[in-house]
Amino acid sequence: MSEPLIRVIDLETAGNSANDVCEIGWQDVARDVGGCWALTENRGALFVNPGRPITTETMAIHHILDEQVADAPFWKDLAPRVLRPEGGVVALAAHRAAFEQRYCTDRLTGGLPWICTWKCALRLWPDLPRFSNQMLRYQRMPEGLVHEIGLPAHRAMPDAYVTAHHLRDMLNIAPFDQLVAWSAEPGLLPRVPAGPDRGKGWDRLTDEALMGYLRDRDGDVRFSAQTELTKRGALAPAVAETPAQGSLL
Structure with missing residues (x-):
């Protein structure tokens, strides 16, 4: 080749x-x-x-x-x-x-x-x-x-x-x-895909709101929230989960 x-x-x-x-x-x-x-x-x-x-x-x-x-x-x-x-x-x-x-x-x-x-x-x-x-x-x-x-x-x-x-x-x-x-890795979503924060960038959310998304059923949402919290020093670095389809944007 x-x-x-x-x-x-x-x-x-x-x-x-x-x-x-x-x-x-x-x-x-x-x-x-x-x-x-x-x-x-x-x-x-x-x-x-x-x-x-x-x-x-x-x-x-x-x-x-x-x-x-x-x-x-x-x-x-x-x-x-x-x-x-x-x-x-x-x-x-x-x-x-x-x-x-x-x-x-x-x-x-x-x-x-x-x-x-x-x-x-x-x-x-x-x-x-x-x-x-x-x-x-x-x-x-x-x-x-x-x-x-x-x-x-x-x-x-x-x-x-x-x-x-x-x-x-x-x-x-x-x-x-x-x-x-x-x-x-899971998909790093640029914005919240659904719910009351739909369309917002993760950097616009409070730490409390981001912590709530760590319990979401969607692995891409969890990974995205965890990545933002890690940037803020609120969590240890995110660990990649099993790749998932995630939510359509």
Whole structure:
């Protein structure tokens, strides 16, 4: 492998079980001749047979039909060659990667590190109002993103293509190791996502209010409150919890 390669992936599923993937898409990102990170020409998508009917709820999101996946390979047979392509990759990436990690287990990935572009966006662009993949697309309007290639949304390759533009820009701002480290921690939310303090920055809350958020059910909320209290010297440094999806902003 001449240059470090990161594979951005996106999954569409038929349900929530471990083998319910019905489509995987990818877009590779690598360093260009000038040393900057850039999208490569390597992207694609493959159908996967989930071994069960696709639910109407998920069909209404991605519009993948049972007959389209009937003759496709099963996830356990297809996943390794997409997640660990010939020549290798140094990491996998996804937006809200905790979802993809439910299906892309270490056994299938070989224990590759992950970059979660959602968690990294919270760190790098905290002033943005929203952090979903598509909202970042239109708030940021990444250079070089071909509108038509990034459509339709909620299909594996177009979504991976959009995510890859966010990842490219992140890698050109922050070191690879930093993105991996942020991705291994809960999300550092720039604002309180719900409740009476919704929309407030954590620095606007009293110590008492922050202490209350340490009991929240959402791991991202707890981590964010703990981080602010640590800045104030009110707590020992935060210890990363198991990565969580967290709340949409």
